[in-house]
Amino acid sequence: MQINQHARLSCAPMMDWTDRHCRFFHRLLSRHSLLYTEMVTAPALVRGGALHLLEHAPAEHPVALQLGGSDPRELAQAAHLGWQAGYREINLNCGCPSDRVQSGSFGAVLMENPTLVAEICAAMIAASPAEVTVKCRIGVDEQNPATVLPAFLDTLSQAGVTRVIIHARKAWLQGLSPKDNREVPPLDYPLVLAMKAQFPHLHISVNGGITSLAQARALLDQGLDGVMIGRAAYQRPADILQDADRLIFGDSAPGRDVFAVVDAMRPYIRQELAKGVRLASVTRHMLGLFSGQPGARAWRRALSENAHRKGAGTEVLDMALDALRAAALPESAG
Structure with a gap:
């Protein structure tokens, strides 16, 4: 193309x-x-x-x-x-x-x-x-x-x-x-x-x-x-x-699932951390990934509060995903 x-x-x-x-x-x-x-x-x-x-x-x-x-x-x-x-x-x-x-x-x-x-x-x-x-x-x-x-x-x-x-x-x-x-x-x-x-x-x-x-x-x-x-x-x-x-482009292949996108970012993040890049420099662009979905606010908060910490790595993604899933659960499930 x-x-x-x-x-x-x-x-x-x-x-x-x-x-x-x-x-x-x-x-x-x-x-x-x-x-x-x-x-x-x-x-x-x-x-x-x-x-x-x-x-x-x-x-x-x-x-x-x-x-x-x-x-x-x-x-x-x-x-x-x-x-x-x-x-x-x-x-x-x-x-x-x-x-x-x-x-x-x-x-x-x-x-x-x-x-x-x-x-x-x-x-x-x-x-x-x-x-x-x-x-x-x-x-x-x-x-x-x-x-x-x-x-x-x-x-x-x-x-x-x-x-x-x-x-x-x-x-x-x-x-x-x-x-x-x-x-x-x-x-x-x-x-x-x-x-x-x-x-x-x-x-x-x-x-x-x-x-x-x-x-x-x-x-x-x-x-x-x-x-x-x-x-x-x-x-x-x-x-x-x-x-x-x-x-827009007529491609029959399905779009990538947002959770798969998070997983696909992990190797890239590890590579950038090894170069001395701070985690927040990458994850700040991911804050809106779940926008409009249940738990989106918890995802943003977990990333924002933890990605700036010294030594933060891909475990912050896991924390943010856990926060998203917990916030997305119906109240009765708690």
Whole structure:
């Protein structure tokens, strides 16, 4: 399966969340969904030599690298480093509205300079065989999305980009926090659908406000090529990923049972503990595994309270499972 086929359903890049431990865990729930790294800045790779930020396990694939930056030459070098590290998709962040990102003149602020974005993408495409994609907003601040977005997509297309992920909200660069920028500006799915009709040659995925596989399927059925899910996939990973292979990709193989996922994490956790990684660094991504099921709160509490302890190992998983099962028993059984 080509990487753009995996993009039929993807997990959004999320700072402080989609690290390599999270991606390994998510891959156990879905074989086909496309995973993304946290955003890695091109200066950190090129000037800072922070190549450890590119580390990932082969088992995570298909996985894409998201880059942040605004210098075409630097981003071209970073894209080449990403390709050398094994990534087959390099994504340019044109959607993040945080002050830190704005101060580096990248993220959503790039939507104000489509000519520069085209130059960046052309340089990245020339520097690496990896597919270069862009994640953007429908516009920023006072821009009119119905005018700005098609012009932006046209510029990207002329630069050689063939796949775009559109967060269907504006980004307000002043006055809204990054959290508010994910929730306050209204969603405009019809505009994204219109862009697919206007640019049929582009592979277009929609992002923003999608909280279920049913919602994802409805958007795909309306003609979009892909759906990207962020917080819901992280906070309720089984709800989104466990049945994704069957419902989104048509894979007849059954989804992996959540208890089997816990068992499958054990060898990985032991391996990471042997490297000096703290248990909580891995298990923090597993807190929502049983979300919505009886005993889920007890599972979260047991992991949260015990995984930080010095010397904590996989026995904490057993404690958390015992707590979940005990809490899930009917009161009469006690």
